[in-house]
Amino acid sequence: MQSYVVIKCPKCKGFLIAETNQKTKICPYCGVRITVNKAEKLAYADNVNEALTILKFLKMKRAEEKRQSH
Numbered sequence: 001m002q003s004y005v006v007i008k009c010p011k012c013k014g015f016l017i018a019e020t021n022q023k024t025k026i027c028p029y030c031g032v033r034i035t036v037n038k039a040e041k042l043a044y045a046d047n048v049n050e051a052l053t054i055l056k057f058l059k060m061k062r063a064e065e066k067r068q069s070h
């Protein structure tokens with residue numbers, strides 16, 4: 001079964017989903033090619049829905065942190 005990993009773009013720090021067997025991934029935010037193995041891994045998921053839920057949670061958490069820092 002295909003599993004997924006949530007990684008952080010080293011350039012723009014955006015969160016994105018990659019398949020665990022994928023070598024590289026283009027960042028949807030800044031267009032940089034990310035080497036999945038070398039990227040910072042934030043979470044693993046068994047399916048794409050779970051990965052999307054984690055992604056949503058991470059984005060929400062980041063927005064929350066931004067609000068608190070002001």
Ligand SMILES: [Zn+2]
Pocket residue numbers: 009010011012013014027028029030031032
């Ligand atoms: Zn990026």
